Amino acid sequence: MDITAQNTFTPAVFVQAGDEFDISISGTFVATVFVQRSKDQSxxxxxxSYTAPAEKTGRAGSGWFYRIGIKTGGYTSGTVKADVFA
Structure with missing residues (x-):
């Protein structure tokens, strides 16, 4: 998903306990990009957090929803290409 504004996040992806997931952040941007998790999506x-492109793999200790995005005040310019793969 392309992110070009503050307060914008990818759709949440549920990762089962013990499963691996991949985080992909690419593009040319000036922003602080956050990976977040939630039990209830609220x-x-x-x-x-990242200020440059990154590729990471993680493992969920228990079932969590994950998303990537830019909070209010964290975007300056460019396009963040962000995805969570479970």
């Missing part, structure tokens, strides 16, 4: 907690 209260989100920051897991990590």
């Amino acid at each position: 209260a989100w907690a920051d897991v990590d």
Whole structure:
């Protein structure tokens, strides 16, 4: 998904307990990009943040929803290409 504005997030992806997931952040941008997780998709907690492209693999300790995006005030310019793969 292309992100070109603040307060914009990818759709949430559910990752089962013990399963791996991949985070992909690419593009040319000036922004702080957050990976967040939630049990109920209403209260989100920051897991990590990035200011440059990154490719990461993680493992869920229990079932969580994950998403990637830019919070209010965190976007300056460019396009963030962000995806969570479970």
